[in-house]
Amino acid sequence: MIHASGLERFYSLRDQSGGKLSTPPLPGQQKFQYLDSDGFASRYIVGVAEQTGLLELPLSVAGLHCSACVWLLENCCSLLDGLISVRVDFSHSRIRAVYNPELTAPSKIAQLIDSLGYAVAPPQSSTELQSHDQHGRDLLLRLGIAGFSAGNTMLLAISLYQGMFTGIEPVYRSYLELASLLLALPAVVFSARPFYLTALGSIRLRRVHIDLPISIAILAGFSASCINHLRGSPHVYFDSICMLIFLLLIGRWLQHKTLRHAFQSLCELPTLLPIAAQVEVNNVFKELLLNEISIDDVVRIQADSVIPVDGIITAGHSHLNLAVITGESTPISCAPGDCVVAGARNLSAALTVKVTAAGENSRIGKILSIVKDAGAEKTNVMQLTDRLSSYFVGSVLLLAAATFTYWIQFSVDAAVNNTLALLIVTCPCALGLAAPLAFAVATSRAAHSGILIKSHRALEALSSVTTILFDKTGTITGGNPTVQLTCSTPSAGGDRYADAIPAELLRVVEGLESASSHPYASALREYCRTRLSTVVADALPALKPIEIPGLGVRSRGTDSTDWLLGSEKFLLKQGINLPQCYKDFSGRCTEAGLSPIFLSGQRRVLAAFGLGDSLRAGVQALVGYLNEQDYTVAIISGDSSGAVLRAAEQSGIPARLAFSNVSPEEKLEMVLEKTASAPTAMIGDGVNDAAALSAASVGIGVRGGAEACLQAADIFITAADGFTIKELFTGARLVRATIKRSLLASLIYNTTGAALAMSGVVTPFFAAVIMPLSSLTVVLNSVFSSSFRERT
């Protein structure tokens, strides 16, 4: 389709920029009818201009990688009648499409974009994001004005400094100083306001905040400079003050930008619940947005899709994956009359469900709101810089008082000037820049490795954590069952058994499970595929497998062999008993927490598979590293003890620290208990971990985690292995080291400057030189730090 419309340029642009489409579009799966509903229109769609009758549709689009994607979307209007223009906002993953409502509809626009290979969703209307953006604009304005002041005062200051060395006529000096004063006003009065407000707030709360000495330096410096100007003294510091404000605002801006990026990435991750559902309206199934569904509506849920509401099944037999709530990925069968929860995955067959609770009132919705409230109350670990600054402020104020009292014996002039010089030179410009800068650099680098950090506080807290709690399913293990053990009887009969399974049997198994969407089926298919060299799904065309839900698969081959593949219960129902060696196998499986599946042909058991969760790559290395570094590592899981002990053993965690059969509430209790004694990090996925994640000192969510987990977690890791988690821990330590180095450097500058100021040596020129030097050292130190460097 892209070629047909003369859009070949897409491919050349795409090749140039090296991007590629993420996943191929799923044909016909989405119709986006909910975009045409009145509810959606009233919330999102805006008219462009009165006369034109055109409407503007905002949409979230995921999968934008490069300029080729931007080009394709902005030039695809020719593909749909009535679509006038599309404008892409790459950094926010949004588009705005202008269209003629008489010729086309939002759903068609969404279908077009979807067919081009981009995932479409309603625009995000998170108020958190919006206020964040508003704050960003405000900050940028202040920064711009401060830059204006700083640049211009510095230009004028060149003349003044020159005059200090070679002489300048008083009238010119006075004039230049006046101009500097006026130019400094915007910075001092407008740009620096956030500092004043925080400082006032901290005074009221009797807590020391770094903004306090900053505000004192700015205001005292400005007023003293004004006074000096009026008195004709050359000690004016307008340029230093403006530069101070400018550099500090840069630090704030950096902080803001990196947080925005983290927010954005978090929002792009797949959401917990589907956006829309098929609801029966007047005996026809229509697609409606989730917030338009009410109690007692009838909803149809297709196979292999997420259940959108809490409800009771009215028709259909299927299997459910409740991992999102319980943490266990073992499929559970369900029938009419059973309850389902929103967020669970419907596996094998379509279900019709009568709604009992939707949206916020569903169980997941309630958990989400608990998580949100808990997150807001999270205790604030005092940042390193905050603690340091309280000592700093105290010392500076003491020194200032000492300087003043000493010099006042000689002259008021000297006293004022030297004290002022002290305040300005020791100003925590570098202090205010060191931590935000180091964190900003680390956070953006970490994002490239797939680690999304929501706040700097989390990264800092991580370096002081001593206990680490892991969830099992989906965190340490893959979350999906794989084949762990195998056993088979040679066709010659007898009780001997081998571990490996002969190829013909593997082919049979693959054929039998070819049509099933059960997780065990895909596990078995995967196993067979890796063991067989060619894909032979159609090698046994006569195999028409019939799936019996909850039990297994049966079929009759062309050679009239009766094949059965399923659980022990399934075989027993057909009257087939397990020989002793398979009973032993079954026992071994239960011990290890695996589920056994048996294959029988012609009423004889021929092979068996033990299925269970396997460890993710890198977990052993991770636990080894953590044990080396003297962390206390434990597993807390809702799964059975056999499975948990096996996982603990495989990963290197002592059995006494492996806790099984833990409910979400118990998890929360354990985390609270451990956090009370020492800073604790909790790593998990799924809704059953969400409360625990909020309660831990640092909550780390892992790929595959549900949205509740994302909201609760401070750090989210998108890569599915233990290596990335290890990188997170080492990175946190390196960042702390970088910050310490920066602080040390700035401390040296400050003490030197303070000593010189107190002895009366410091002139405004000296102050103006020393401050950028210290900031520069901090910047270089952060940029060249080795935290979160790209893995080679």
Next chain:
Amino acid sequence: MDIMFVLIPISIVLAVAGCIAFRWALRSGQFDDTKTPSMRMVFDEDETPARGDGGSGPTESD
């Protein structure tokens, strides 16, 4: 050097005008998305045949 008394106020006025322009650009959302315009710059206008606006010059070969 007395010219300084005239020049500095003029420069300040110009600089303030720049500030006002900055504020206007910020308010109208031009700083919200700084990534996409940089991508848009490299596009050629004359590629898609069906577009009504834009130039219709000869296509460049890469």
